[in-house]
Amino acid sequence: MSVHADLRARLAEADASIVELKSRLTAVEAVRQQLQSQLDGIVYPVANxxxxxxxxxxxxxxxxxxxxxxxxxxxxxxxxxxxxxxxxxxxxxxxxxxxxxxxxxxxxxxxxxxxxxxxxxxxxxxxxxxxxxxxxxxxxxxxxxxxxxxxxxxxxxxxxxxxxxxxxxxxxxxxxxxxxxxxxxxxxxxxNLAVALPFLDEEADSPMLNFQPTFSNAPRLSQLSFTEEATPTMFSYSFDALSKVTCESCPPDDFLFLVECASFLGEFECTIEEDGMYEYSDSDVITGDHLHTLHFMPNCYFHSLQLLRLPALRNLRLSEDIDNPDENHDFLAFLAHSSASLRSFSAEREITTLTVDWFATSMPGLTELDLCQEDDDFLLEFFTMLDRAQNPGFLPHLQSLTFRDCTFSIEAPMFSALSSRTTADDQSSILESFRQIWPKGEYMVLEDATAASFRGLVERGMKIHVGPAHRSRI
Incomplete structure (x- = not known):
């Protein structure tokens, strides 16, 4: 055999070996991939x-x-x-x-x-x-x-x-x-639209802002939030579906404007500030037919409050004092027109001019009451009226009662009233919970007899919290 023929034969054998080895390598790689997949399924089952x-x-x-x-x-x-x-x-x-x-x-x-x-x-x-x-x-x-x-x-x-x-x-x-x-x-x-202008006070030569009409074409807009110097009348938006507004700083006329224009407004949380032109006169009446929840902080003498008519109001929460006699008069005038439907009333600060008659005449349908009252004379009168054995018609539907930042020295009337509220009939409700939140930082010791009386109420089904906000002593 010639040298050329011999080389060609050996080259053919090498090519055949390469093909065979590649075939075997492909088969081994397939087996390896299958084994790796099975292993991954065991070690990393999430992969499967x-x-x-x-x-x-x-x-x-x-x-x-x-x-x-x-x-x-x-x-x-x-x-x-x-x-x-x-x-x-x-x-x-x-x-x-x-x-x-x-x-x-x-x-x-x-x-x-x-x-x-x-x-x-x-x-x-x-x-x-x-x-x-x-x-x-x-x-x-x-x-x-x-x-x-x-x-x-x-x-x-x-x-x-x-x-x-x-x-x-x-x-x-x-x-x-x-x-x-x-x-x-x-x-x-x-x-949902939320706007904040945190730098407004720092911006040099800030103009009178009125961004019109950026969001006026939003027919399904239902929730608005304005914080950090942004106020409602700075922007244009649709009122058609507006149901909830939160405003960190709200001039009185902005507040009244929204209540008047947003026909389906149901919830309003805001701080009423002193700014505003007060364009409303005493003869104006502003009605919010659907407003059922109002949480506001009247940080100013809000004379226009008495212009409000909120026939559907169910939840009212105040976050500041109402001590000024004139301001208190306006608040009472507001309640006279808007509180018959109230079910929840909360005052986070003491209202020094508050009287028990408010609840008997203006809020007879309350189910939740949350107050800050330290005056023993008020508390004595309140618990005397709350005693169902003596006054069955006083707040008959009350289910939750809270007193904040106060201690009691009228235990006998209090326990008598609370005990009378553990039973009910078709025209009244039981008192499901009672909370006495102690002033922050004040440490007190409950007498054994007092603690035992509270535990007796717990055994009768009432939820009791007595002590600092973070921990009950009962």
Whole structure:
């Protein structure tokens, strides 16, 4: 055999060996992959879960949405859901990217971002682009002196995703709002709007703000929140579905304006401030037909309070003193027109001019009462009236009674009244709970007989809390 023929034969044998070895390697790799898959199923059983179950687990790992007026550093974080799922493995990344509900909530802290406007806009588009057609929540937090950084990206986001935005929270400089105020929507799905202007006092030459009509085309808007110098009349919005308003600082005329204009307003929580033009006269009457819950802090002489008529009011909570005789008169006039339907009344500070007759004449249907009263004469009269054996018609439906920041030296009338409330008939209710919250920082010792009397009420089914707010001594 020639040398050439011999070399060709040996080369053919080498090629055949390579083919055989590659075939064996492929078979071994297939076995290895199968064994690795079986091992992963034992060591990492989550890897074998159906994608829909893994997706649901991812959703349960989402952190709670940060509150607009509380500091958050570096949110959203790469170490938290949903971003962390993109870094574990290809399977989890694919599942996360194909789960729209993971990407419906975005809060941006502009101070944390190191990028230009175009990059910011792309990042937002990438995030919300994964959410498909799901309702979206968009929150932005700024900082003082940012020269309206982010305005273009915020405006672009509002324009691009207006049809899907269900919740918008904006804590920004006035310059941001001035940059986006020309956009009127529509926002067909917007239900919640929160606005904060934390830098208003620090901004030089701040103008009289009136951002019209940025959110006026939002027919489903039901909840409004204004904090940190933002007030209701600074912005334009729809009243058609408005049911709940929270306002950290509300001038009296803004308060009355909302009650008058928002026909379906049901809950209002606000601090009444001294600012305002008081454009209402004593002959005006302002009616809120659907307002059922009012929590307010009258930090000023709020003369216009007596103009209110709230026929559906069920829950009233006061967070400040009402000691001025004239102010007390206005409050009584307000109660005369609005308290017949009250079921819950709470005063977080002492009302020194309060009389027991208020409850007998103005709030006969109360089921919950929460007061700060230290005067023993008032307490003696109250518990005397509360004794069902003597006055069966006094607050017959009362189920929860709380006295804050006070101690009692009228134990006999108190226990007699509480005991009488452990039974009821068809026209009355039992008193389910009684709380006596001691003044903060004050330590007291319950006499054995007193503690035994309270335990007797517990044995009869009444829930008792006596002691500091954080711990009952019973």
């Amino acid at each position: 879960l159906p994608p829909e179950i893994t997706s649901n687990i991812f959703l349960r790992c989402l952190p709670p949405s940060p509150e607009l007026n509380k500091p958050v550093k570096g949110y959203p974080r790469m170490s938290q859901a949903p971003l962390i799922f993109l870094r574990i493995c290809k399977l989890w990344r694919d599942i996360a990217l194909s789960t729209p509900r993971l990407w419906v909530d975005l809060l941006l802290s502009l101070e944390e971002l190191e990028m230009d406007e175009d990059e910011l806009e792309r990042r937002i588009a990438d995030w919300f682009g994964r959410a498909g057609t799901c309702p979206l929540s968009f929150s932005v937090r700024g900082w003082m002196g940012m020269d309206a950084f982010g305005s273009d990206a915020i405006s672009a986001t509002l324009r691009s995703y207006a049809p899907h935005l269900q919740s918008i929270c904006l804590q920004l400089e006035t310059a941001h709002f001035e940059a986006i105020e020309d956009f009127t929507g529509p926002f067909p799905m917007l239900e």
